Amino acid sequence: MKPYFRSAKSATIAALLQHEQLSRSELAEITGASPASITEVSQNLLQQGLLSELPIAQSAKGRGRPSVNLCLQASHSYFVGISISEIATPMVVTDLQGHIMAQQAIPFCKTPGELTAAIRKNYTTLLRDATVPRSRVRGVGITVAGIVDTDLGVCRYSAALNWRDVPVSELIGKALKLPAWVDNDANAVAVGEKFFGRARDYLNFTSIILGRTIGSAHYMHGMLSRGHDGGAGEIGHITIDPKGTLCRCGRRGCLDTIAGGSALRVAAKASGLFVKGMRDLERLAVQGNADAGRLLRNAGTALGAAVAYLVHINNPQCIIFTDMEGFENGVFRTATRQTIENNILPRFLGSTEILFSDAEPSFLSRSAASIAAFEYLTSL
Numbered sequence: 001m002k003p004y005f006r007s008a009k010s011a012t013i014a015a016l017l018q019h020e021q022l023s024r025s026e027l028a029e030i031t032g033a034s035p036a037s038i039t040e041v042s043q044n045l046l047q048q049g050l051l052s053e054l055p056i057a058q059s060a061k062g063r064g065r066p067s068v069n070l071c072l073q074a075s076h077s078y079f080v081g082i083s084i085s086e087i088a089t090p091m092v093v094t095d096l097q098g099h100i101m102a103q104q105a106i107p108f109c110k111t112p113g114e115l116t117a118a119i120r121k122n123y124t125t126l127l128r129d130a131t132v133p134r135s136r137v138r139g140v141g142i143t144v145a146g147i148v149d150t151d152l153g154v155c156r157y158s159a160a161l162n163w164r165d166v167p168v169s170e171l172i173g174k175a176l177k178l179p180a181w182v183d184n185d186a187n188a189v190a191v192g193e194k195f196f197g198r199a200r201d202y203l204n205f206t207s208i209i210l211g212r213t214i215g216s217a218h219y220m221h222g223m224l225s226r227g228h229d230g231g232a233g234e235i236g237h238i239t240i241d242p243k244g245t246l247c248r249c250g251r252r253g254c255l256d257t258i259a260g261g262s263a264l265r266v267a268a269k270a271s272g273l274f275v276k277g278m279r280d281l282e283r284l285a286v287q288g289n290a291d292a293g294r295l296l297r298n299a300g301t302a303l304g305a306a307v308a309y310l311v312h313i314n315n316p317q318c319i320i321f322t323d324m325e326g327f328e329n330g331v332f333r334t335a336t337r338q339t340i341e342n343n344i345l346p347r348f349l350g351s352t353e354i355l356f357s358d359a360e361p362s363f364l365s366r367s368a369a370s371i372a373a374f375e376y377l378t379s380l
């Protein structure tokens, strides 16, 4: 099934984001638009400076007019990405292809007002470092770990930041004089994977972030699926053990309480293991520490069971795990993968790709920038 696009223009832009460069006839084939419509759309986008033409070398037997491919002009538009967290707030500026032009890190600020002032102050330096003209910055994307009303641009609640009903888009948009959009971490990561990352080729995929808690987001038919009121993807609060540890949501035995980074650190400490992060815990497990091995295996098994349900429900082409905790390739990832593979129907085994990767420090802020890129490009 082809993804739904409002117009031949948005379908053309999406195809070029995915394939980098295409001829007009390839564009017509991929988007399903008529050759005449592609000619018109591409002419229009060339005039706007959003596209450029790349001559392609002709084969030795080539005759007639030299062939030309179209590609997006990366320097046409730039986007700011800000990832607000309780530790620090990284801020990046990316081009249209998601390349990071410059980055800054804002130390933790106690209030939204202080944070906004710090963002405004750092923005000028960020643009200077990136050598990006202010007039080409089309918007700012923001991620917050918490519940976000994306339509209103408000963070309804963030336990990590102790925020309630903060109008994030309005505050930061006004400070930077840019259109602003805010979303939660998990959705932003999925959009980032679709636009700039490993999911360009997938119409149906699941993205899972392994952090202090666990988040997920789903693309279906090329569109982010938010559910009825934005709550889709709350995988961290799936009940794994009804008699388990109390979760911050008030119930017991949620996935977060077994496989979230915060819970694992608490459990490690309770077992007398003093670890800074998951890298240390994995190292202890490899050295034969039974408690470390048990905690990681239980965590991976719980996560794998939850993900196996998702595979049956959504039938994704790919599951992309983004590891922000530093598990690396060890007991946890092995247990997760094995549990998924043992708990899905054989028909899904060969058709569901499972990818793990380590998140780079700028990963979330770059994902935040992708929200602005998506909103800007789909509004053209």
Ligand SMILES: [Zn+2]
Binding pocket: 236, 237, 247, 248, 249, 250, 251, 254, 256
């Ligand atoms: Zn919970």
